[in-house]
Amino acid sequence: MSFMNRLRDKSKNMTDTNLLLLITIVVFFAMYIGAILFQGKGFLKPQTFFNILNANASLIILSCGMSLVMITGGIDISVGGVTALVSMCCAVYLDYHNGNVFVAVLIALAIGLAFGLVQGFLVAYLDIQPFIVTLAGMFFARGMTTIVNTNPFNVQNEAFVALKETRVIVPGFGSVNKLGKYVPAYIEIGVVVAILIVIVLFCVLRWTKLGRSFYAVGGNSQSALMLGINVKRTKFLSHLICGLLAGVGGFVYFMHVGSGSASHASGMEMNAIASSIIGGTMLTGGVGNIIGTFFGVLSLSTIQNIVSSAGLDQAWWTGITIAAMLCLFLVIQSIVMARKKRALRKN
């Protein structure tokens, strides 16, 4: 009990952001240990963890952008659509036109940037609800994807396939297989990109004035204005960066699946929102942390992995477990915040 009390005293002095981050990390580790205990040794292998990263690098990147917008008090539900559009455009360019991989990357960035620019302008300068603006963006991106190409297909472009299959060896985490052969652990290039983005964005949010102004605007935009922050520009930048990250995430997604399809990344924006919330970002704005978002994605995908390795590999089971987990996190969050508030009122 004294430990609980000490924890409560500590939590009193913590900012909401850090407190929620702590909860997220603790719950993730608890869940992963649970998975090891109940789902057997599979989860003990480092490669299992790396595979989760490989499969979800794009979600990490999209969630980073999503968290940024949510911290500023907005939302962007176009990111899934943008991912599909980027995949399709790059696929068509690489396969039908035998294009250059670097140009494909530029195309991806350009698409993301264009969405960020337009949506950011509409939200910040014309003062339209971000939900409506990005809803339109989502429909537009999905529609455009089908216009670019209706049928799904795999990309055969050699340079791209080489890039897609590039593995970054993680030394020291390999394991020995049944034949006694050493298999090194690896991650895909997308994971490297995702981790870089997490680090850069974390630093920006923590140690730059721009980063802090995202929090200020999300906390209370009216106050932020009185405190001398350019609220419109801050909102614009949050959507711009989120759009750009949707472009990057789209390409990373494309690198992982290696195909173009109109049904790619369907519902991915919702996964990004869920990850951000599990990661301690509040929909009301002003509270959140990119490291938390990173762990949010890991928690979400670990749950999905547990579900599928338990033989319940059906879409609705995943949906139900995600729903349950979101509820769990929100309940924990609100209990902890309420306790903190009560402890403060006592003072």
Next chain:
Amino acid sequence: MENKTVLEMRNIHKSFPGVRALQGVNFTLREGEIHALMGENGAGKSTLIKVLTGVYGKDEGEIFLKGKEKAVAIRSPQDAQKLGISTVYQEITLCPNLSVAENMYIGRTSGVCQNWKKMNKDADKILQSLDIPAKATQQLASCSIAVQQMVAIARAVDMDCKVLILDEPTSSLDDQEVEKLFGLMRDLKARGVGIIFVTHFLDQVYEVCDKITVLRDGKLVGEYEIKDLPRVQLVSKMLGKDLDDLSDIKGENAAYDKEDASKPVFETEGLVSNAGIKPFDFYIKKGEVNGFTGLLGSGRSECVRAIFGADRVIGGTVKKNGKVIKITKPLDAMKNGIAYLPEDRKIDGIVGDLSVRENIILALQVLKGFFKPFSKAEANQFADEYIKLLGIKTASADTPIKSLSGGNQQKVILARWLLTHPEYLILDEPTRGIDVGTKIDIQKLVLKLASEGMSVTFISSETDEMLRTCSRLIVMRDRKVVGELSGDDLTQNKIMSTIAGGDRE
């Protein structure tokens, strides 16, 4: 311009559609001076402040600051801040999710990176020098409202402000916190900052201020030394008429005392709601004004809410003219001729975006049923009648109620209930946060209604107001009725001792 003058506003004019908010107002502030800006609601205080801080542009006039040859142009709050004019509002304009230090420095330092270490150190230094009980690294939301206000002041001080505007800073503070704030104000005064203090509390003006400028109806009444202007004169200057001797009001309400023998109109027996009050018995006669008194949180509001059915009643009965009536929701109470003016007009009372007219006819419309709307002519007639009767200051009946001042919003809500011609009117803190003139208007109105046969229950935090209007007081302590006072017992001292609990002696 004298040497010591830090701010001079000359001949300021400002009009809004339908209202001339400021007409040729002059205002002068000197170094190290705490200057009260007084006036009724709608006198133009807020407008003057907003012109000074760049929220509104001015139509005419000039603003001079110390050290500037020419008149300055202030186009935005940012401009004002750069010129050394800072404002601390009643509602905190800081970001609750950031730390204290961040709130002091965000948006006004150059460079790309945030140097947390230096910022926290600087912030702690200022907080210490101003004796503010907060740590730089603390999240702002974890500080009390008073400390948050002080942090806002600390930010202003660090921005080297010459003119500090405090707009109703004490409304949500308790006595101790007010004392702390005053300490800070005196400290700043000693440093040569000129402070403009806007408040409704007369006591506070006489406690800290050096000078008073009075506005009325958008015009300057005058600037006075505090020692030359006794309280009664200040009030009469604000109202623009010699203050009616308030004891006269009491005379008016003698009328119903004679009907003392009549039977109660409404009475309750063991009424109890889920809001945590103890069961209580209560009655009110025709044409009587009574009141619930007690400390904040003693259950005054909860009692009347139970009678009105606003909280869920879990026991006891309400009788009307001796017959038991069933009240489970406010509509039941309304149908039985009870009207309730809630404590917090912003939460429970006004519908901000609707017009004054729509707000006035709302309750009557509910009684009539939503599918039988009033004709435009009827609605207009009702609205005009009550706007005139209560002296509501509004550009027209079509104005959205949220653009009215607090006192006038209160009158609109009052009009809404009077329009339903209730037999029993419950007023819960009807005079909170409104100016002296309107307060007296409302008190007089209450007594007038009672003399016409309406029963009124009046709740107020200000005991002298209760003494002036009520003929019988129900005293509450710890959510329980602990006494009833009437006749000669109605004195400040008696109320205090009953609230405090005589049984301890």
